[in-house]
Amino acid sequence: MNVIRRRGWEIPERLATPEHYFFNRRAFIAGGASTLALAPGLASAQRVADLAKLSDPTADLYPAKRNAKYTLDRPITDEKINTHYNNFYEFNSSKDVAEQAQALRIRPWTIKIDGMVEKPQEVGIDDLIRKMTLEERTYRHRCVEAWSMAIAWTGFPFAKLLDFARPLGSAKYVRMETFMDKSVAPGQRQPWYPWPYIEGLTMAEAANELTFLATGAYGHPIAKQMGAPLRLAVPWKYGFKSIKSVVRFTFTDKRPKGLWEALQSSEYGFWANVNPKVPHPRWSQATEELIGTGERRPTLLFNGYGEYVADIYKNLQNERLWA
Numbered sequence: 001m002n003v004i005r006r007r008g009w010e011i012p013e014r015l016a017t018p019e020h021y022f023f024n025r026r027a028f029i030a031g032g033a034s035t036l037a038l039a040p041g042l043a044s045a046q047r048v049a050d051l052a053k054l055s056d057p058t059a060d061l062y063p064a065k066r067n068a069k070y071t072l073d074r075p076i077t078d079e080k081i082n083t084h085y086n087n088f089y090e091f092n093s094s095k096d097v098a099e100q101a102q103a104l105r106i107r108p109w110t111i112k113i114d115g116m117v118e119k120p121q122e123v124g125i126d127d128l129i130r131k132m133t134l135e136e137r138t139y140r141h142r143c144v145e146a147w148s149m150a151i152a153w154t155g156f157p158f159a160k161l162l163d164f165a166r167p168l169g170s171a172k173y174v175r176m177e178t179f180m181d182k183s184v185a186p187g188q189r190q191p192w193y194p195w196p197y198i199e200g201l202t203m204a205e206a207a208n209e210l211t212f213l214a215t216g217a218y219g220h221p222i223a224k225q226m227g228a229p230l231r232l233a234v235p236w237k238y239g240f241k242s243i244k245s246v247v248r249f250t251f252t253d254k255r256p257k258g259l260w261e262a263l264q265s266s267e268y269g270f271w272a273n274v275n276p277k278v279p280h281p282r283w284s285q286a287t288e289e290l291i292g293t294g295e296r297r298p299t300l301l302f303n304g305y306g307e308y309v310a311d312i313y314k315n316l317q318n319e320r321l322w323a
């Protein structure tokens with residue numbers, strides 16, 4: 001993500017991002033993925049994966065059977081690269097959050113389901129996971145910062161959560177919320193971000209067959225820095241929509257405002273569908289860098305998933321679908 005300090009009348013002062021963050025980001029973009037080769041901590045990837053397995057009471061469910069329907073046009077990104085190149089602003093605003101994110105306590109972990117539902121409820125993550133049938137899916141992930149990865153997620157379709165949550169017919173959106181705990185997440189002590197991290201989907205998006213809740217990746221429980229114990233994966237949207245470490249699903253008739261939209265709505269909107277022809281206000285979205293390979297490829301409309309999702313947006317031409 002990349003939010004710069006705007007003039008006073010464009011964004012409230014308390015929401016502006018300090019300059020050092022912006023300049024760090026620019027330095028990273030200039031350096032490109034070659035900086036990864038120098039990243040400290042890559043050697044500890046195995047340790048992170050081992051920790052994920054050890055501390056997770058559902059570890060016996062992995063690896064889950066792969067769903068062969070969702071194929072890739074590129075190799076899966078190396079796990080060592082993926083687990084050391086993350087956006088998790090609750091911990092810090094660099095890509096190097098793996099070590100800090102280990103402070104997150106992921107058990108016990110309770111998911112709250114409320115708002116426009118037949119019956120509000122709370123469910124422990126292990127009970128929820130065991131009610132679902134886990135499957136593996138390979139998806140592409142396109143960050144708004146113009147880099148991409150390919151990941152083997154494990155989890156269950158969001159549609160199964162809808163069956164469990166029983167939203168009312170009048171619900172139009174689902175609002176998702178990340179944990180809030182300043183004692184473990186130093187980023188949450190930074191008051192210029194409107195914590196907690198929020199994201200939202202329409203009910204049609206939530207019910208789409210691609211919309212996935214990941215509990216694992218690379219054949220084992222998901223690493224903390226990737227959003228343990230439960231994160232969203234919506235591969236046709238820019239990565240910021242795929243909220244990590246979710247604690248709450250609220251069904252509502254009001255469009256939720258995500259953290260990035262609250263910070264800078266001119267650049268990070270509600271829809272955030274991938275479109276190579278619509279540049280971000282400060283950079284092109286035409287191509288993407290495949291992290292870990294140095295390769296640059298053209299970006300595809302809806303990140304290549306149009307056959308699954310384009311219909312959702314047929315009658316929404318007046319919306320800012322591409323930001």
Ligand code: MTE
Pocket residue numbers: 001085086087088089090142143144178197225226227238239240241242243244245
């Ligand atoms: N969710 C939370 N709670 N906090 C974050 O900072 N970053 C988002 C998204 N979900 C983020 C988040 C962004 S910008 C991206 S690109 C993806 O997570 C990154 O996921 P990854 O680190 O697994 O690649």
